Amino acid sequence: MPSDRETSVEAEFSRVVGRFAGSARGAGLLVISVFGVLATPSGALPLAFGLLALALVTAVAEHLVGKTGRGRPVAFALTLVRAAAICGTQLLTAPEAAELNQWALNVLTITAITLQWEWPPKVTVPAIACLLAIEVVPLGFEDGLSVVVRVLIEATLARVAFLLLSRTTRRIDDLRERQARLTREESLAVQRRLQEREYLAVLHDTAAATFLTVAQRGETTEPSEVAGYARRDLAILTGESGPGSVVDLETSLRGVLAQSPVKVETRWSPVGPIPASAALALVRAVREALANVERHAGVGEARLTVEDGVRVTVRDEGRGFDPAKTPAQRRGVRGSLVERMAAAGGRAEVTSAPGAGTTVELVWPHE
Numbered sequence: 001m002p003s004d005r006e007t008s009v010e011a012e013f014s015r016v017v018g019r020f021a022g023s024a025r026g027a028g029l030l031v032i033s034v035f036g037v038l039a040t041p042s043g044a045l046p047l048a049f050g051l052l053a054l055a056l057v058t059a060v061a062e063h064l065v066g067k068t069g070r071g072r073p074v075a076f077a078l079t080l081v082r083a084a085a086i087c088g089t090q091l092l093t094a095p096e097a098a099e100l101n102q103w104a105l106n107v108l109t110i111t112a113i114t115l116q117w118e119w120p121p122k123v124t125v126p127a128i129a130c131l132l133a134i135e136v137v138p139l140g141f142e143d144g145l146s147v148v149v150r151v152l153i154e155a156t157l158a159r160v161a162f163l164l165l166s167r168t169t170r171r172i173d174d175l176r177e178r179q180a181r182l183t184r185e186e187s188l189a190v191q192r193r194l195q196e197r198e199y200l201a202v203l204h205d206t207a208a209a210t211f212l213t214v215a216q217r218g219e220t221t222e223p224s225e226v227a228g229y230a231r232r233d234l235a236i237l238t239g240e241s242g243p244g245s246v247v248d249l250e251t252s253l254r255g256v257l258a259q260s261p262v263k264v265e266t267r268w269s270p271v272g273p274i275p276a277s278a279a280l281a282l283v284r285a286v287r288e289a290l291a292n293v294e295r296h297a298g299v300g301e302a303r304l305t306v307e308d309g310v311r312v313t314v315r316d317e318g319r320g321f322d323p324a325k326t327p328a329q330r331r332g333v334r335g336s337l338v339e340r341m342a343a344a345g346g347r348a349e350v351t352s353a354p355g356a357g358t359t360v361e362l363v364w365p366h367e
Contacts, residue, residue, distance in 0.1 A: 009176070010169040017117050017162075022075060023066040025114040026059030029082070029107055036086075036103030040093045048093050051086050058082045076119070080127055083111045087135040100143050108135050112151050116158040128155060247279045249310060256287050261294040262316075263301040269308050278364045281344035282312055285337050289314040289360040296321065297358060312362040320352045337362075 033055040040048035058078040065075040090104035091097070108131055115124045132151060136144035249271050257264050286304070293302045297318025305313040337360065341348040346364035 008169075009172045010166065013165065013169045018069070019066045021066075021114050021117045022062035022079075025079070025110060026055075026062035029110060030055050030059045032103065032106050032110075033086070036093065039095045039103070041095065044092045047089060051082075051089065051093070054082050054085055072118075076123075079111060079115070080131065083107050083131050084134050087131060090135070091138050100139070100147075104135060105147065108132070108147070109151055109154055112155040113158040116155055117162050121159070124155070124159075247273060247276050249274055249279055249282065249312075250306065252279045252283050253286060253304070253306065253312070256283055256290070257304070259287075260290045262290060262299070264290065265301065265303045267303070267305045269306055271306060271308055271310050274310060274364065278310075278344050278346065281340050281346065282310070282362055282364065285340055285348060285360070285362050286312060286314060288337060292358075293318065310364045314360040314362075315357065317357040320354050320356045320358050322354060323350055323352055 030052075033052045037045070037048040037052050058075070058081070061071070061075045061078050065071050086093075086107045087104045090101035093103060094101040111131065112124075112128045115127065119127075128151065132148055135151075136147055139147065250268055257266065290302060293299065293314070293316045297316045297320075299316055299318040302314055302316040305311075305315070307313075337348040337350065341362055341364070344364065346362065348363075349361045350358065351361070352358035
């Protein structure tokens with residue numbers, strides 16, 4: 001079934017039926033009763049007006065129940081009393097003694113039909129049976145039989161229609177839940193693929209750089225130093241954020257610079273160890289910024305500044321661009337920089353203008 005954050009179609013259907021079925025019945029039978037009074041012989045007008053008053057009171061009760069949801073048993077009882085009173089006095093209010101009283105018949109059929117939408121068969125079956133008995137006892141066999149057949153057919157069709165609609169709403173709920181489940185699974189699959197690409201990219205930026213450094217230094221590399229590199233790389237690759245899972249930002253960024261596609265001038269200020277998850281975001285953001293310099297700036301060099309705080313700036317003197325006119329399909333700036341830093345608790349700001357170069361400022365934590 002649909003989750004709590006969504007309204008069940010079946011529940012909404014039941015709510016609408018419960019709210020409007022009684023009100024519609026009350027209003028409709030009140031109008032029918034007005035016409036019934038107009039057709040009543042003058043000698044029975046006091047009785048007819050009394051029945052009209054009963055119809056009015058019942059209609060008000062049914063409307064209040066639909067509006068507030070309270071007092072359903074009282075409204076149900078009044079509904080039966082109204083139908084029983086009009087049917088029981090049908091011979092007195094009939095326009096012609098030999099004719100079937102249409103006022104009583106319409107009240108009976110509309111009551112039998114609408115009750116199917118509000119109450120279960122264990123309630124409606126005995127209620128309609130009693131009303132049918134009141135209706136047909138004063139009638140002859142032929143009229144009585146036709147009334148019974150008509151009411152039974154109409155009540156049965158109303159019940160079947162209600163069941164079909166209820167089943168349809170349940171199927172809609174099932175389809176919505178299935179679609180929501182598929183959407184969740186697809187979202188998780190996309191997230192897993194993004195994480196896999198992220199892992200491979202960071203592996204390239206960190207571990208590969210460590211291997212290159214060790215290979216270049218050869219036998220002069222101390223085993224303890226290699227172990228330190230390995231611990232740092234593992235912390236970044238796993239995105240650890242628990243106690244003790246901190247890394248040196250400068251060392252992490254030097255791994256990126258070793259693989260930079262452009263020449264980078266650096267200026268470092270002392271920065272203490274930071275959580276590996278934050279280092280991961282900064283490493284990926286710097287990598288993306290340097291890649292953008294190569295792809296879009298039209299220059300072969302950039303300047304990297306690391307300041308205490310932590311504040312990392314990547315600046316190039318290239319052709320620049322207008323950030324407001326960046327196509328929506330280009331996700332580099334927003335996806336790899338802004339959103340990545342925000343997810344790590346920091347922020348990223350890109351400042352650029354045509355012909356004025358580009359500055360990428362990365363700050364952690366968010367100021």
